[in-house]
Amino acid sequence: MGLFRTKREPADEVAALQAALAKARNPKSVPNLRRRLLLGQLLLKNETWAAGERHYTDLVPALTDEFGPREPNTLAAWANLAYCQMSQGRPAEAIPLLERTAEAFEETWGARQPGTFKTRLLLAEAYGVAAQYEDALAVLDAHVDYCAAELGPAHALTRAGRRRKVIMLRALARYETAEQLLSAEDAFCETDEQRDALRGLLLVVRAEIGDPEAAIAPMRELFEKRPAQGESLAAVLLLAAQAPEAADLLRQALGQARGRGALTIRSVLARACVESGNLAEAEQSARAVLAAGAWPAGHPMVLGLRATLARAATRRGDRAGAAAELESVAAGLKAVLGEAHPRVAQATGWLAEC
Numbered sequence: 001m002g003l004f005r006t007k008r009e010p011a012d013e014v015a016a017l018q019a020a021l022a023k024a025r026n027p028k029s030v031p032n033l034r035r036r037l038l039l040g041q042l043l044l045k046n047e048t049w050a051a052g053e054r055h056y057t058d059l060v061p062a063l064t065d066e067f068g069p070r071e072p073n074t075l076a077a078w079a080n081l082a083y084c085q086m087s088q089g090r091p092a093e094a095i096p097l098l099e100r101t102a103e104a105f106e107e108t109w110g111a112r113q114p115g116t117f118k119t120r121l122l123l124a125e126a127y128g129v130a131a132q133y134e135d136a137l138a139v140l141d142a143h144v145d146y147c148a149a150e151l152g153p154a155h156a157l158t159r160a161g162r163r164r165k166v167i168m169l170r171a172l173a174r175y176e177t178a179e180q181l182l183s184a185e186d187a188f189c190e191t192d193e194q195r196d197a198l199r200g201l202l203l204v205v206r207a208e209i210g211d212p213e214a215a216i217a218p219m220r221e222l223f224e225k226r227p228a229q230g231e232s233l234a235a236v237l238l239l240a241a242q243a244p245e246a247a248d249l250l251r252q253a254l255g256q257a258r259g260r261g262a263l264t265i266r267s268v269l270a271r272a273c274v275e276s277g278n279l280a281e282a283e284q285s286a287r288a289v290l291a292a293g294a295w296p297a298g299h300p301m302v303l304g305l306r307a308t309l310a311r312a313a314t315r316r317g318d319r320a321g322a323a324a325e326l327e328s329v330a331a332g333l334k335a336v337l338g339e340a341h342p343r344v345a346q347a348t349g350w351l352a353e354c
Contacts, residue, residue, distance in 0.1 A: 014042050028062045036062070037073060040080060047259050049087040056081035070108040072115050075101050079119045082126065087260070089293040091130035098123040111146060117157055124164055131299045131336050133168045140165045154188040166201070171300070173341050175209045196222060200232040212239035228256070231265060238268065243275035263289050267301060270308045279312045286312075300343065303332045307347055314354050323354035 017039045024032045036059050043052040056077050063074040078101045086094035102123055105116040120143050127136035140161050147158035162181060169178040182202045189195040200222055207215040215236045223233045234249035250269040257265050267289045273282035286305045295301045310325035330347040337343060 014039070014046065017042065028066065030066065033059075033062060033066055033073075037077070040077065044080060044083065047087070049084045053081060053084035053088070056084060070104055072105075072109065072113075075105050075108075075119075076115055079115070079122055083122055086122075086126045086129050087294065089129070089295050091126045091296065094126045095123065095130060095132075098126055112150065117143070117147075121160065121164065124168075128168060128171070129295060129299070131171075131296075133171050136168045137165060137172075140168065154190075159185070159188055166205075170205065170208065172337070173208075173343070175205050179205050179209065193226070196226050196229070200226070200229040204232050204235045207236045207239045212236050216240060216242075234268070234272070238272055238275070241275075243272045247272035247276055247278065247281075260294055263292055263294050264301070267305055267308075270305065274308050274311050274315070277315075279315055282308055282312050298332055298336060300333060300336055303329045303336075303347075304343075307350060311350055314350075319354045323351060326351040326354065 017035060021027060021032060021035055021039065024035075026032060027036070036055070040052060040055050040059060043055055060074065060077050060081060063071070063077055067074055078097060082094035082097040082101065085091075085097070098119060102116065102119040105113055105119055109116065120139060124136045124139040124143070127133070127139065144158060144161040144165065147155055147161060151158055162185060166178045166181055169175070169181070179202065182198060182205060185198055186195060189198055200219065203215045203219045203222070219229070219233045219236045223229045230249040231253040234246040234253065237243070237246040237249070247269060250265055250272060253265050254262060254269070266285050270282045270285035270289070273279070273285060286308045290302065290305050306325060307329045310322040310329065313325070314322040326347060330344060330351060333341065333344045333347055
């Protein structure tokens with residue numbers, strides 16, 4: 001399945017497996033199909049999404065012929081194909097495929113089958129990449145309710161669903177609801193490290209509610225204990241208009257991040273740079289994230305990056321061009337998030353500065 005979080009595999013291991021398969025007399029034999037499954041997993045670990053998509057597009061028919069359309073390996077290959085599409089900013093293709101795959105997993109192997117859980121979580125993630133946050137919440141609500149009833153509220157899968165709910169709630173600016181969910185989560189933490197990670201996220205959410213200055217001191221204290229909390233401290237500092245220090249912390253956090261997480265950090269870094277006057281780095285970072293193509297054109301992430309570039313253009317003197325771009329950004333955010341969302345007001349404020 002997708003959602004790998006381990007270190008990249010050495011390139012020579014991938015190349016060796018590809019070379020062995022290229023020499024295979026019968027690439028559709030069961031041993032070679034299993035090698036091809038392994039190769040697909042390595043391609044996903046290494047985040048080579050285009051190669052992964054080509055690989056799974058070729059592999060799924062062979063798995064279907066050998067094992068059947070509803071065998072777990074076949075269904076997992078479909079899910080991984082969708083994951084590759086989603087990771088290239090094409091959730092509109094991934095979502096129907098994940099919907100069908102999740103349904104097939106549950107109908108054939110049951111709701112408690114690991115593949116069913118994983119595919120449901122992938123579906124929620126795809127909805128998020130499509131900025132369909134309400135749909136993502138509906139999937140996650142069902143996942144959490146089922147897991148809590150069948151596995152218990154403290155089970156890892158239940159907790160994973162609740163964490164993903166917080167992501168969607170924050171995207172919708174439902175910070176108070178996110179705060180309530182996080183506050184209740186402390187009872188299910190098993191280690192001090194988990195409690196500290198929860199506390200850091202809770203401080204960020206409270207800063208988003210409207211009092212970032214009050215969160216700075218406890219967040220600094222937590223950062224001294226847990227340096228991995230640098231991204232959270234940066235988020236609080238940026239909300240408190242302390243962009244230069246936030247940018248320094250985000251540069252450090254980039255070294256430990258991968259995939260969509262690294263792109264998200266770089267997008268926040270772009271904003272921190274433009275607000276601290278480092279226009280060249282702001283533009284470079286924003287363009288790098290846009291070039292990755294991980295989100296579709298109308299996603300708030302893309303719109304935010306366009307706003308960052310427009311703000312940099314304003315500071316360089318191109319006020320007319322920046323105003324037109326920010327007007328377009330504000331309209332896009334309004335269409336996706338609704339007129340009352342704070343990001344719409346924020347973009348409107350930037351437009352007024354042009």
